[in-house]
Amino acid sequence: MATHDTSEHQDVRVRVPLLRIDRRARLWWTLRNLLLCGIPLAALIVAAVIWEPARVWLVAPIVAVALVGVAKVGVEPWWRYRVHRWEVTERATYASSGWLVVEWRVAPTSRIQTVDALRGPLEQLFGLATLRVTTASSYGAISIRGLDRSVAQDAADRLAIVAELSEGDAT
Amino acid sequence: MTASTTADASWQRLSIRVVWVDVVVSVISLLPGVIAIVVFGVEPSLDALWPLALVAVLGVAGAVGDILRWAFTTYRVTPTDIERRTGLFVRRHRTLDRDRVRSVDTAAKLRHRLAGLRVVTVGAGQQTGAGESALVLDALSVADAAELRERLLRARVVAPPVTEPAPGVEAGEAAGERSAETDTDDADSVEVLATFRWWWVVYNMFSIWAFLMAAGLLWGGFWLASSFGIDLFGIVSRLADWEALGWLGTLALAVLGAGVLGAVGLGVTFLLESGRFELSRVRSGDRSYLRTRRGLLSTREVSRDESRMRGVSIGEPVLWRWMGMADTNVITTGLDVWDMSEPTAILPRGPISVSRDVVQRVFGVENPFDVPLRRHPRTALRRRLWWATAISAVAPAVLVAPALAGVVPGWAPWAAAAVWPVALLAAVVAYRALGHAVAGDYLVVRAGLFSRTTSALRRDAVSTIAVRQSVLQRRLGLATVSAMTAAGWSAYEAFDVPADGAVALAADVAPGLLDEVIERGEARASRMMGS
Incomplete structure (x- = not known):
């Protein structure tokens, strides 16, 4: 039950928790993020195709959602699996x-x-x-x-x- | 209705005066319509009178409903329980264990005070958000209310509650009922910590709500006047030569006028709500409460069990920091921080000097607010500047494509970028608000852009500790330490402390909790916090 003074023990670290999560979690996250980003992206693209006047306004959102989607599907599951x-x-x-x-x-x-x-x-x-x-x-x-x-x-x-x-x- | 000593087992009604009050209320709600027709000779058609008709219908319907509620509500106090039966179509029967009673408070609106009635609220330490409400008896006569309160509270002193849920202590005792209260005040020791100062009204007049208040006042005034055949709009339009002023002058005058009207409205509201304010510490048996009383017409009293208090926070709104405006709240379990009536506020909005003074007296000798706060590294400022830039870039980025296509003018993205300097300034203000310290039994954190809030939280109240680090924070060598607790806003965070001191701070905030997971010196197994 020792209390530590913040200034003196600067090199205190936490160890990582002992257990990893299940490998299948990566698949779960991949599928989840595909749905999470794919559906809005599809909706935006459909809107841009059908609705001509709105097209210029949809460029930035489509680019943004696509980039986020690539990161969330391609990177997030593997990164999370290392951290969790x-x-x-x-x-x-x-x-x-x-x-x-x-x-x-x-x-x-x-x-x-x-x-x-x-x-x-x-x-x-x-x-x-x-x-x-x-x-x-x-x-x-x-x-x-x-x-x-x-x-x-x-x-x-x-x-x-x-x-x-x-x-x-x-x- | 006199409370007899044999009343323990017999069911009792609420005070019959509730019915008389309702009769009077329905008569009063009919009056404006009658006056409009008889005195002002308004033609009795629905077109002209619908606002007054609405008032009358609502008033009478409310009163009738209230009389029905009175007729179908009974309560009784047995040696072990307090029970209430109510409801016309859906009968509800609530039983409350007397051992669990945390507070018996009484409140009175103006009509209650005139009729000698009190609304009694029996708080049983119900958890906020658990859908559990206190047992309310609306209303008893003053004598019955005092007697009921006495019986329930005395019982509690004899048999202190075994279970320890959070208290939802609230609602008030009429300040007008000094005579009835002096008895209990004599039995308990009362230490007055702060009393009302009329000039606090200055701190409560200036707010963005002033314009909403003005809008409400003007709208209500317009309809009321039109019901009496007065054209308020016509009067105002004849007041000045609007053509000569131009639209800019008119707008400026309108904003100014609304602002002044709203400020006066807020000031009057403050005086009515917080007049005769008093904060005191009441010791009753082995318990002590922080009790606030306030209100000129309707009165309200809140008692906060000090054994439930986990700390204090002082907020300073950014626009009014130069005049030292401060909000003082207790961090406590069982009081809802979202409640509009602000049961956690132990002072009305007022000068910070008073706030600090009162906090000093609440804490006594060991005041965590005295401890100088540790500044956060300059990289925390850089993080805020980056975020300010990124957020300012969103609107221009969205506008680039439309601008190139000629849908919006070419200067639009540049105009949208004009928020950037403001955002940078906000980043500096937010950075300067940062600070933290561990002072005795308390963790003190300060942060906040719109309201710089300094919170002192008892370290033994921390139930979960978390340290988080974003990618940007990792590059800048920063981390955020959160202390989660059951009280107040649930999480109190030291934003952007140096990453290499974050674990030590976390271990400091919750002594012993991290013993199993920390390593010292060269043993660096951490992938997450490591470099």
């Missing part, structure tokens, strides 16, 4: 996520309020699940995406048992 890691211990849940903006979060088990294993429609297609751990803060939830369904369920069950053992206010 997680671990759940007795004392805390620790996860890293993101690609352009990378983030790591730690929530102590004693503050956990709910633990869920969620599966969206696309995730179900690939047999994946998201482990979501929430605390009393509405921004404090930790979502660990792209886990194998059984792994996520096991972790949720384990965490639920541990979290119930820790007494406390949780706010």
Whole structure:
């Protein structure tokens, strides 16, 4: 329980979380981003073809959406797969996520309020699940995406048992 | 309706005076129409009178609804519970465990005060956003309200609540009811921290809302006057020679006039709402509350359990920083920061000197606001300048193709780029607002462009810690540390601290939490935070 003075320990680092997410997450993200960017892009192009006067206004949006789409389909899934890691211990849940903006979060088990294993429609297609751990803060939830369904369920069950053992206010 | 001692098990009605108030309200809502017809001789047709007819219909319908509500509402207090049954078509029965009662507050609008009524709100520490509301009894007589409050609060002192949900403590006690309150005030110790100063009105008159206020006033005045056969528009158009002024002069005069009217409106509203303001610390048993009372006509009181407080924040709106305008809020669980009535504000908008003074007295000896804040690196300014440039470039970029095609004039992209200097200035202002410190038990962060907000958050209230870094931040050697909590705005962030100190700061903010995941010295396994 040592407190550290910010100025003295400048070379403090965090280690990466122990576990990687499932490989299928890359496919999931690729398909998701294809839909996410492909549909608006198609809509914009169709609008530009059909609606002559609007064409000059649609040039910039089409270029922008196309560039974003290429990045999100070609780069994001692989980049995310390298970044996303997680671990759940007795004392805390620790996860890293993101690609352009990378983030790591730690929530102590004693503050956990709910633990869920969620599966969206696309995730179900690939047999994946998201482990979501929430605390009393509405921004404090930790979502660990792209886990194998059984792994996520096991972790949720384990965490639920541990979290119930820790007494406390949780706010 | 007198509360008897045997009332514990018997169902009681709300005060019968509710019905009389409703009768009076419906009569009053009919009056404007009657006056317009009888006194001003307005022709009684729907065309001329529809605003007044609307007022009358709404007033009478509301009153009838209220009488029905009175007829179908009963409540009782048993030794363990407080129960309320209400509803005509859908019967609702709510039972509240007396052990869970956090607050019993009373509020009064003008009509309640005239009739000697009080709206009693029994707060049971309901979570905001959980769809759970406090139990409201609208309304009891003053004596009954005081008695009910006394019984429920005394019970709580004897048997403190076991469960610890967040309190939704709010709603008020009439300031006009000094006599009824002095008893409780004597039992508790009251320390007055701040009282109303009339010149605070200056801080509350200038706001962009002034124009909305003016628009509302003018619109309402126009319709009201036209119902009485007065052509307000005609009067105004005869006031000055608008032709001679030209459209620019007319516009300037209109903006000025609306601004002045709105400012006066805001000032009057402030005086009515915040008149007789008083902030005090009330100690009752082993609990202490920060209690605000305010209001000239309708009164309102909010008590905030100090054991639920997680910190304080002071916001300084950017346009009025030169005059030292400040908003003072407590960071606490269970009070809704989105609530329009601002239950978290412990002071009306006023001078920062008062704000700092009050914060000093709230914190006592260990005031985290005294600690000098650490400045953030210059690269944080560069990040803001880059973002300002990027955002300013969006509009010109969109306009380039239309300009080349001749759809819009060739100078349009350049005109759109004119926001760039403003954006750069905003970047500098935002950078200068940045600061952070760890002071005793508190994390202090300062940030914000439109409202520079300094927040002191108790470190033991932090429930999740996060450090994030964008690609640009990584290039500039910056990182953002977020402390998540259940109270206030839920996340308090130190933006753009030096990347090599971010983990140390995070470990400082939540002592012990990061023990498992940090490595010191040369062991650099981190791919994410590493260089």
